[in-house]
Amino acid sequence: MRFSFTDDQLAFRDAVRDLLAKECPPERVRAAWTSDDGRSGAWPALAEMGVVGITAPEAAGGLGLDDLDLVLLLEETGRAALPEPIVEHSAVALPFVAEQLPGAATGDVLLSAAPGTGLVPYAADTDALLLERDGRLHLVRTADATLTPRPSVDGAHRVYDVEWRATAATTVGDPADAALAFDRGALGTAAQLVGVAQHLLDTTVEYAGQREQFGVPIGSFQAVKHHLANVALALEFARPLVYRAAYSVARGDPDRAVHVSTAKAHASDAAALAARVGLQVHGAIGYTTEYDLHLWMKRAWALAGAWGDAAWHRARVGRAILDVHTEEQ
């Protein structure tokens, strides 16, 4: 039992953090709300670094790495509130289609995915979509689908309802593949939620240390301290669950679904709490859209519900641990 990351994995994480600080600062996230393509502009740099194609085989232009190598990087994309659909592209779709879609590993071909879920992030901007019907995975050309934009509370989380036709030619995976694709989406989103929550906590702690009322920083009041301690508590215990789930997905653990659901439920709850406390501690300034807090708060709301919300995932865990399974009968 050695529950830690390698020096290489941590160094890659640090490099991605530095890159996103430069290529996806808050003003880019804000601009993505109103720009034509809704992008931060960090995608080419992420592709250059190998992040976008990380899960594609080396022969297909990727790094040939797995979910465990990716999880810390996705956490960073959450911390930066990266708008581009990196979970859908790199974590969900690429492992299944990298070889048949040249250009996907380098990020030149953009993918989105929503197997087992409904709304498809960034669909209009993509070349192809990985979707599920009747338990099978399908790869659909975006040009062959009908897209309806559904405005989100998070203006940088562009989502679509998609109508599409499944054919034998679009089929790329069986039910086991579809289940794995879904778990990868939930896991990647859980990792992003941890990053979102960490950013909300960090910025709120910073604000509480500076903002003065009654002649002292508001962070010196116990009522405020305890709110923030609760966020630290939720994050401290959500994060290892996300890493454990990443390991289970990468290694094909038979209890993968339970591990992913436990992680997603805790990550969703931690991010929702970080958003709630973040707003309360900021007070009225956090209630404006001029201030950046709302960009992360709304990302937390959007992602907390994406790929199954906390209640959905707890119900899935409940079926696994509470119901008596009687397949032998």
Add this chain to the structure above:
Amino acid sequence: MDLTFTEDEEAFRAEARAWLEAHVPRGLPSGDTREGFARHLEWERALFDARWAVVSWPVEYGGREASLMEWLIFEEEYYRAGAPQRVTQNGIFLLAPTLFELGTKEQQDRILPRMAAGEETWCQGWSEPNAGSDLAGISSRAVRDDAAGGWRLTGQKTWTTRGAFCDRLFGLFRTDPEAERHRGLTYFLVDLRADGVTVRPVERLDGDEGFAEVFLEDAFVPDADVLGEVNEGWRVAMATTGSERGLTLRSPGRFMATAARLIDLYREKADAADPTLRDAVVRGWMDAEAYRWQTFWTVTRMMEGGRTGPESSLVKLFWSELDVRLHATALSLLGERAELVDGPDAAWMKGWQFSLSGPIYAGTNEIQRNVVAERVLGLPRR
């Protein structure tokens, strides 16, 4: 990252499981009564004879030199087998780590083997009537007795768990009344049978005589029973509270076992239970998992040379509030019969009352949240 256990770890687990399954006693009375305490000590001596009492300790003191990971494995198996919480825990989990770190070789050789064997039992002497969360506010004092080669202790300790049954007490006493309040304290190891010591049992919330008040009047403690340097008691005591709040006392095994029993209870009562309780049961199980994996995460860091700091306050907050939630859910499943303190399910009411002490002792959870805010997050002190 490798989340599988090594062959050695698996072999260790199998050996512990086999022994525990064959030897764990059934139906022991509460260890917080005089009769129950004696029965529990028999069990703890059986553990010691089989070298399971203090697995992480050196062999010369009765241990197996188990790694932290093996200790966690042992604890999982211990509670999985339905074994009771240790009545020797304040000695082996709180005093012993301090002795290993700051005690003299003479103290270690004299005290640790008898502690491990359950021949000499220890209680903690922190709280006083006017010093609870504010530990540095203690007023019990120790006065130098050069002629006798030691100290004379006078004052009162209170809420002393199992104080009425234990042989000795470790605690803080003021040796320099002129010093700033965190200084001038000294850590003493006190014989509760000594002249000048009076112990009065106090009935706890659950009806057991698990608490005691300890009155000291010129009670003599020899120099050999000063732990650490004179007037350095605060630093010595902090080494122990780190253990108390952190993982050494509250291994995940205990909460995993409680969650597993809760699932059994749910399956028994599910047909009649309110559907919302299903979600509460799942939350309890998932939180126990979260506690387990956070512990593995922390232990890996410690085995790679890290130390725990104020993060141990996060750990204390989590397990203590988890324990309350697990028991509250069980009581809801039991419905009107939850109040019964006799019968097959009475352990839940007993456990519920015990769980309510968790957010209070070892530094209340309000204090812990302050510690997290100030020392983990860096928010300003007042």
